[in-house]
Amino acid sequence: MLRTYRDEAIVLRTHKLGEADRIITLLTSDHGLVRAVAKGVRRTSSKFGSRLEPFGVVDVQLAKGRSLDTITQVEVIIAHGDLLAADFGLFARASVMAETAERLTQDSDEGARSQYLLLVGALFALSHVRHDPSLVLTSYLLRALAIAGWAPSFFDCAVCGAAGPHTSFSIHEGGAVCEDCRPAGCAAPSVEAMTLMGELLSGDWARADLSEVFARSEAHALVSSYAQWHVERRIRSLGVLERSR
Secondary structure, three states, X not given: OOOEEEEEXXXXXXXXXXXXXXXXXXXXXXXOEEEEEEOOOOOOOOOOHHHOOOOOEEXXXXXXXXXXXXXXEEEEEEOOHHHHHOOHHHXXXXXXXXXXXXXXXXXXXXXXXXXXXXXXHHHHHHHOOOOOHHHHHHHHHHHHXXXXXXXXXXXXXXXXXXXXXXXXXXXXXXXXXXXXXXXXXXXXXXHHHHHHHHHHHHOOHHHHOOOOHHHHHHHHHHHHHHHHHHOOOOOHHHHHHHHHO
């Protein structure tokens, strides 16, 4: 008899398998990243096909398998899909979040529960437009990277620790850098963008919501580049988002 387990999870993505099945990629609360087969969900008679839409938070029961687990039961906790699908900009940002979460949890379960809780909150804020969507995404990326151990510095020098503020930002060196440590070709963001990134990392939304549009744009560009450098591969959904802007 197959061993079963139950967990809460976020549906990160799905893709077809055979004629009627799908492989579902889940970020779970207690079991990290899980890839599982949902059998028969593409048939019109499926009892839970519509419950496994991307970005939904679900209560799921799975049976352990050799390479892929099998989903045996699923109930929807929060369905974000319809709200996000109604706006391409929101959908594209949610896709970036889901892809980033998968990249950051695919090799280790360490920090996976924190990544799960962060993504639950970020998807809720995005789908209900609690803040500017660009700020929600930038904040999510910063905090997800921080959980993974790659929190950038926006004040003191990331290399020597010299007290800031500093006017240069190096993606490779880990954030703000002083004049002595500044490598060639690093960015020189505005004071407003540096301040905003610090506010988003710390969760100071009262101040972040008052930021200027140019600072938001600078922050997004820097943080997107920083994220792709540290996950060591291109985040494909970021390219889709950029082309839609």
